[in-house]
Amino acid sequence: MAGRGTGRVTAVAGRGTAVVGRGTAVVGRGTAVVGLVLAAVAGLLFGAAGTAAADSGYRYWSFWTWDRDGGEWRYATQGPASLRPVDGAVVGFRFAVSEDSADATTPRGPADFAAVCGDTAAEDGRKRVALVVDPGTRADAPAGETPPARRAECAVVAPEASAADALAAVAPPLRYDSSALLCAIAGYPRTGCGERVAVGGERGRKDDGQDGGGGGVPLWLGGVVLVVLAGGAVWQVRRRRS
Secondary structure (H helix, E strand, C coil), X not given: CHHHHHHHHHHHHHHHHHHHHHHHHHHHXXXXXXXXXXXXXXXXXXXXXXXXXXXXXXXXXXXXXXXXXXXXXXXXXXXXXXXXXXXXXXXXXXXXXXXXXXXXXXXXXXXXXXXXXXXXXXXXXXXXXXXXXXXXCHHHCCCCCCCCCCEEEEEEECCCCCHHHHHHHHCCCCEECCCCCEEEEXXXXXXXXXXXXXXXXXXXXXXXXXXXXXXXXXXXXXXXHHHHHHHHHHHHHHHHHC
């Protein structure tokens, strides 16, 4: 009798172990499903975010110096308030939408000090600095504004004057933001300062968080999908456990 009882207990225990094993497998499959759902939706969200970041830039005035030896514009390594150009130097400003300094657009046309300042007589105790101010094209202009024409001016300023001082002497009014970022030259543009905008097909339009009509899934919608799918997968796991 003891042997038969022991056998029945062992058989029942074996079947119970099998049931537990099957339950564990179900839970494991459910957990795997949850993981796959989360990974897929997260990849979708991050892909959309990466595309949005790659398709945006900033609208601002970039600052340049003219390399006479190389005959080309070079992105300035100092800001206009810090750089003190020597007599005979040429500096430039260009308004455009750029992703970063490597993508920045140069002022249009070459810079010739003699052509800009040739008719301005030198003065004792003063220096002459040629400035090229290029407001860019309509594609880079803020909504409702038209860029003025490119201009070249000769500033006669004190020897210690900065490029910003020279600019203020020939192209007022200048506008700066609270962090001293140059926002407007000669009053252009009227508003805005280094704002993020969409590039490509939406270039020149401020990115205010609205859907610009590009590809990809809106991030808020992806978040909703993530919550719904993850919740459904967890419910399935709990149902199978019970």
